[in-house]
Amino acid sequence: xxESFQQRINKIKDYWSSxxxxxxxxxxxxxxxxxxxxxxxxxxxxxxxxxxxxxxLSPSETGAIKESLDARGIQSEISDGGTTIxxxxxxxxxxxxxxAAEGIPKSGNIDYSFFSQNAGIGMTENEFDxxxxxxxxxxxxxxxxxxxxxxxxxxxxxxxxxxIFVSDQADAASASIVLNTKxxxxxxxxxxxxxxxxxxxxxxxxxxxxxxxxxxxxxxxDLNNEKNSSGASFASQHEIKKQxxxxxxxxxQNMLGTLMGQDKVVVSVTADIDFTQENREENLVAPVDxxxxxxxxxSAQRLTETFTGNGDQAGGVLQGEDPADxxxxxxxxxxxxxxxxxRVEETIxxxxxxxxxxxxxxxxxxxxxxxxxxxxxxxxxxxxxxxQDRVDDITQILGTIVRTTINKDAAQPELTDELINQKVMVSxxxxxxxxxxxxxxxxxxxxxxFVIGGVLLVIIAVLxxxxxxxxxxxxxxxxxxxxxxIAPNVPDVNEExxxxxSLKRKQLEKMAKEKPEDFAKLLRSWIAED
Numbered sequence: 287x288x289e290s291f292q293q294r295i296n297k298i299k300d301y302w303s304s305x306x307x308x309x310x311x312x313x314x315x316x317x318x319x320x321x322x323x324x325x326x327x328x329x330x331x332x333x334x335x336x337x338x339x340x341x342x343l344s345p346s347e348t349g350a351i352k353e354s355l356d357a358r359g360i361q362s363e364i365s366d367g368g369t370t371i372x373x374x375x376x377x378x379x380x381x382x383x384x385x386a387a388e389g390i391p392k393s394g395n396i397d398y399s400f401f402s403q404n405a406g407i408g409m410t411e412n413e414f415d416x417x418x419x420x421x422x423x424x425x426x427x428x429x430x431x432x433x434x435x436x437x438x439x440x441x442x443x444x445x446x447x448x449x450i451f452v453s454d455q456a457d458a459a460s461a462s463i464v465l466n467t468k469x470x471x472x473x474x475x476x477x478x479x480x481x482x483x484x485x486x487x488x489x490x491x492x493x494x495x496x497x498x499x500x501x502x503x504x505x506x507x508d509l510n511n512e513k514n515s516s517g518a519s520f521a522s523q524h525e526i527k528k529q530x531x532x533x534x535x536x537x538x539q540n541m542l543g544t545l546m547g548q549d550k551v552v553v554s555v556t557a558d559i560d561f562t563q564e565n566r567e568e569n570l571v572a573p574v575d576x577x578x579x580x581x582x583x584x585s586a587q588r589l590t591e592t593f594t595g596n597g598d599q600a601g602g603v604l605q606g607e608d609p610a611d612x613x614x615x616x617x618x619x620x621x622x623x624x625x626x627x628x629r630v631e632e633t634i635x636x637x638x639x640x641x642x643x644x645x646x647x648x649x650x651x652x653x654x655x656x657x658x659x660x661x662x663x664x665x666x667x668x669x670x671x672x673x674q675d676r677v678d679d680i681t682q683i684l685g686t687i688v689r690t691t692i693n694k695d696a697a698q699p700e701l702t703d704e705l706i707n708q709k710v711m712v713s714x715x716x717x718x719x720x721x722x723x724x725x726x727x728x729x730x731x732x733x734x735x736f737v738i739g740g741v742l743l744v745i746i747a748v749l750x751x752x753x754x755x756x757x758x759x760x761x762x763x764x765x766x767x768x769x770x771x772i773a774p775n776v777p778d779v780n781e782e783x784x785x786x787x788s789l790k791r792k793q794l795e796k797m798a799k800e801k802p803e804d805f806a807k808l809l810r811s812w813i814a815e816d
Contacts (some may be wrong), residue, residue: 294812300807323530336363336372339381342437343369354390355381362437419443426488430465430481435473438466443489460486460496467501477506495502525563526650531555534691538657542680552717558654562695563614565645581636651693658711666716676710684710 297798302310323589339362340351348368355362357372360381363372423441430439446457463485467473482494499507534753537554574581659680666673685706692701 293810295543296810297814298584307537334361335375336361337375337378338370339373341366341370343371350383351390354385359442382389419445421645422489426485429488430482433477433481435468435471435477436465437468440464440466441485443492445489446491457491458496459489459492461492461498463497463499465499465501467505475509479509481507482509521561523650527557527559528653530559531557534655534657534687538659538684541683542659542661545680546661550664552660553657556656556658557652560651560653561649563649565602565644565646568641568643568645570639570643572639572640572641574637581638583634584637585635587633589629589631592626592629594626652691653693655688655691656709656711658713659684660713660715661715662717663714669714669716677714681707681712684712692763716783748808788792 305313343351345368348364348371351371352364355371361374361375364370365372423443426443427439430436430441440463441463444460444462446459463481478499481499482497485499486492486494487496494509497509501507507782532555532558535553538553538555539548539551542553573579596758661672661680663669663672663676685703688706688709689701694701727786794805797808
């Protein structure tokens with residue numbers, strides 16, 4: 287029994303010793319991989335997955351929930367700096383229902399539900415005002431938490447005391463708000479304006495000027511309400527002026543640069559902007575028929591009176607009435623003659639077009655514009671190399687730009703050619719301040735980079751040479767050893783021919799002397815075969 291076990295051990299040793307290093311490493315690596323895989327599978331199979339039960343909690347709320355879970359014997363974990371509590375995934379729904387039934391988590395803030403749950407007779411007016419203010423702050427903070435980008439909010443409201451008399455004018459309230467915003471979130475102007483309106487409409491007598499909103503990084507969210515009648519502050523007016531000048535300058539620079547070359551033209555633009563904005567209302571009345579200046583007759587009344595009589599009945603002038611003031615009615619007077627009169631009165635009501643216009647002028651107008659251009663001639667030292675016709679064409683192009691840019695209503699005098707030429711300046715002269723680059727040499731690498739590269743190449747060549755040399759030397763040594771091991775013994779012609787058995791015996795004797803371990807292995811293999 288022991289011999290067979292020993293033989294198996296020897297076979298394993300022989301097999302292991304006959305393996306190469308690569309095969310041995312592969313075997314150990316496979317064994318280690320199987321062990322690690324088994325450990326990972328067992329850990330994952332027995333691991334409990336924890337998921338968030340509540341997030342964005344205060345430290346007091348986290349402590350209360352943790353205490354309740356520990357009393358129930360439920361595994362839990364606190365993360366995110368104490369704001370999130372995690373429980374096993376299969377227990378989340380059940381725990382939410384059970385904790386909600388117990389009123390957990392409980393907040394330290396007071397909301398409007400407090401008054402319905404704790405209404406009593408013994409509460410004083412001051413206590414009621416304090417609770418009402420706290421509830422107002424809590425509800426306003428909850429409203430802001432629902433806005434995208436806001437994780438939490440703290441609101442402080444200051445309400446003025448009521449006056450004793452009715453005639454006392456109430457002071458304005460004020461509010462200070464600190465928002466806990468998401469990292470990297472950028473609020474747009476419309477969102478900031480909505481926040482201000484939300485606060486102003488939630489608190490009575492609270493103007494937007496008395497509201498301060500900032501985040502946890504001490505960044506203020508200011509409401510852009512400092513606007514003048516033109517719809518822009520001084521900074522925005524200056525920016526608009528610069529933008530108009532920059533747009534015209536780029537337009538002229540690109541156009542003349544294409545014609546003369548980008549390095550041959552320098553353009554400067556100065557603009558005078560009128561930011562006066564006019565809001566007016568016009569109530570106009572116009573006839574329907576403008577050709578005849580008549581409207582549409584919607585009603586008409588015509589009265590005709592005639593009288594015929596004798597004697598003084600139709601004559602004379604009415605008492606107390608001046609004959610010069612009598613119009614439309616004619617009296618024929620005569621002694622002993624027949625008299626008559628006729629009166630015609632016609633009233634027509636015409637409907638006209640009633641036009642109501644509310645006109646808001648544009649926020650800004652280009653009142654004046656000046657363009658100054660410096661052109662370098664094709665031959666820098668010869669100003670005559672640029673023809674005068676080319677200069678006149680440039681002047682005409684600039685005049686067209688000025689004519690179409692200036693607002694026609696803003697221009698008091700008429701824009702004549704002479705006036706436009708005063709707003710355009712074209713100067714032809716060499717550019718002495720221009721930087722000239724010598725030659726067309728391209729920027730090259732520093733010389734020390736080539737030195738380092740050469741040294742590295744020499745080192746690499748030496749290493750390659752030494753590696754090849756050592757490899758050849760090793761191959762030659764291996765060939766000599768192999769020849770010594772497997773080279774057959776050439777018998778001397780003078781010696782007698784040995785038989786095959788005697789030759790094997792000598793080889794075994796030589797092997798036993800030179801390589802006793804191999805000889806022992808050979809014997810053990812023979813014994814095992816027998």
